[in-house]
Amino acid sequence: MGIRKLKYYLLIGVVMAIAVTATAVAAGDTTAPVVSSVTPADGSTVFTNGDSTRYYNNGSKTAAPYVIKADYSDEVGGSGVDASSVMVHLDGTGIGDGFMLMDCPVQSTTHVECNAPAALMSAGTHTLHVYVWDVAGNKTVNGSTFTVVVDILAPTYSNLSPADGSTIYTSHLNSASTNDSSALRFDYDIADADPSSGWSPMNHINDSFPPGGGMGAMIAGSSCTKTPTTNPTHYSCQANRASLLHLGDNTLSVLIKDNVNNQSSDYGATPGAPDTRKHYTVVDDVAPAVSGVTADATTISASYTDPLPTGALSANLASGINAASVMVHVDGMMVGGCTATATGVSCPTPAGIKYGPHLVEVFVDDNASTANHGSGSGTFTFTTCTPARPDLSVATKYAYWADFASYHNGVLSVKLTITNNSSTAANNVTLTGASGITNGVTQGASGWGADLGTINGGSNTVTSVAFSVGPEGSQPAGFKATISASAVDDSGAHYTYPI
Ligand SMILES: [Ca+2]
Numbered sequence: 001m002g003i004r005k006l007k008y009y010l011l012i013g014v015v016m017a018i019a020v021t022a023t024a025v026a027a028g029d030t031t032a033p034v035v036s037s038v039t040p041a042d043g044s045t046v047f048t049n050g051d052s053t054r055y056y057n058n059g060s061k062t063a064a065p066y067v068i069k070a071d072y073s074d075e076v077g078g079s080g081v082d083a084s085s086v087m088v089h090l091d092g093t094g095i096g097d098g099f100m101l102m103d104c105p106v107q108s109t110t111h112v113e114c115n116a117p118a119a120l121m122s123a124g125t126h127t128l129h130v131y132v133w134d135v136a137g138n139k140t141v142n143g144s145t146f147t148v149v150v151d152i153l154a155p156t157y158s159n160l161s162p163a164d165g166s167t168i169y170t171s172h173l174n175s176a177s178t179n180d181s182s183a184l185r186f187d188y189d190i191a192d193a194d195p196s197s198g199w200s201p202m203n204h205i206n207d208s209f210p211p212g213g214g215m216g217a218m219i220a221g222s223s224c225t226k227t228p229t230t231n232p233t234h235y236s237c238q239a240n241r242a243s244l245l246h247l248g249d250n251t252l253s254v255l256i257k258d259n260v261n262n263q264s265s266d267y268g269a270t271p272g273a274p275d276t277r278k279h280y281t282v283v284d285d286v287a288p289a290v291s292g293v294t295a296d297a298t299t300i301s302a303s304y305t306d307p308l309p310t311g312a313l314s315a316n317l318a319s320g321i322n323a324a325s326v327m328v329h330v331d332g333m334m335v336g337g338c339t340a341t342a343t344g345v346s347c348p349t350p351a352g353i354k355y356g357p358h359l360v361e362v363f364v365d366d367n368a369s370t371a372n373h374g375s376g377s378g379t380f381t382f383t384t385c386t387p388a389r390p391d392l393s394v395a396t397k398y399a400y401w402a403d404f405a406s407y408h409n410g411v412l413s414v415k416l417t418i419t420n421n422s423s424t425a426a427n428n429v430t431l432t433g434a435s436g437i438t439n440g441v442t443q444g445a446s447g448w449g450a451d452l453g454t455i456n457g458g459s460n461t462v463t464s465v466a467f468s469v470g471p472e473g474s475q476p477a478g479f480k481a482t483i484s485a486s487a488v489d490d491s492g493a494h495y496t497y498p499i
């Protein structure tokens with residue numbers, strides 16, 4: 001036997017006794033349904049604002065009305081929940097007393113949701129009872145005791161860093177990811193007077209004033225973290241990845257809401273409110289980067305960019321290349337006739353440049369500052385002229401003993417004058433050896449194989465080479481030798497000589 005529950009519709013505020021009527025029911029089900037997942041949970045707090053339009057409970061922010069919920073089920077094989085039997089009562093102590101919630105948009109065999117009128121969600125402690133019968137008439141009651149707390153004050157913030165009016169340099173904006181503690185952040189402390197529903201910091205870069213023309217770039221959520229994580233009030237909100245940050249004047253609007261939407265804001269909630277947005281000047285202090293310096297007989301060229309901060313979501317954080325600033329030097333001398341764009345420069349290789357290594361340097365500034373001075377360089381060997389064999393000759397200037405040991409060991413130094421009889425330069429002139437030496441004399445160790453550098457056309461250079469002439473007492477009065485040499489002309493062609 002069981003009973004069948006008849007639902008009574010009670011007026012809010014009227015306490016009535018529940019009446020039941022005994023009827024015949026299906027036999028076998030003597031187990032009551034189970035009620036679970038009651039919201040608000042037992043012991044929890046429901047925050048609301050001053051006009052009961054917002055609620056916050058257990059991490060869930062909702063608009064009015066507050067929705068009381070529960071799940072329930074009958075046992076497997078049972079008669080099943082009688083959906084029409086479900087009742088939700090506030091502040092009663094038994095069946096039928098307290099305030100029965102009448103506005104229940106969801107009331108199924110598994111779940112009920114009832115809207116709680118603001119008048120019933122007054123400040124203080126409340127009891128909640130959820131009554132459920134199965135079809136066989138077995139009753140369950142479950143519920144919770146919860147507290148409603150009214151939070152009417154908006155949070156405030158203090159100790160903003162960097163302070164209003166600060167300059168922000170783009171070199172400080174590098175960040176590979178959110179929550180990069182080394183990147184620029186806006187830091188501040190938040191306070192919300194008791195009783196506090198809690199808060200979530202939110203900031204807007206370059207929002208309009210008054211607000212409404214656009215939300216700017218929001219810094220919130222995972223970009224705002226407690227620092228350290230154990231500090232309940234200090235927040236760091238990463239700024240550099242904000243997509244609307246740009247060079248020049250930027251504004252910051254700190255918008256702080258508590259969990260029931262009491263908010264304080266730097267941008268004024270209503271037209272006519274003072275504009276209290278904070279201002280920051282963002283300055284490009286990152287120099288251009290030069291790459292790909294190349295040079296050959298006809299062209300010198302290079303590429304460059306003005307780098308954005310790493311991780312920047314805005315393309316407006318680099319001032320760009322000042323093409324008029326581009327200079328190309330070869331061996332410290334400015335190259336003329338260059339064409340410079342925002343991305344690269346190309347110059348004709350200077351005419352008449354000689355064979356050999358030359359330092360090529362490229363200098364470029366960005367549009368922000370001549371202090372942002374980028375450079376790149378390379379060393380190149382140019383081959384710019386027609387091959388022409390230099391005419392070299394050699395003459396003995398005099399012979400001498402370099403020191404007593406040389407005299408004793410028979411190492412004679414011979415000072416030679418090497419003359420370039422042609423009009424073009426002989427580069428890398430090297431005396432490579434001696435042959436056909438007479439009177440038992442042999443080539444010595446020093447002086448041979450050294451790069452004597454360039455002998456310009458019509459010029460000469462003097463150097464010494466050594467010969468072994470035998471020990472003291474057996475040295476010849478004189479000897480002859482043919483000297484071999486090598487040189488490179490200004491086109492880079494190599495030549496060998498007997499001279
Ligand atoms: Ca508050």
Ligand SMILES: [Ca+2]
Pocket residue numbers: 284285286287288306307318319320366368372
């Ligand atoms: Ca720059």
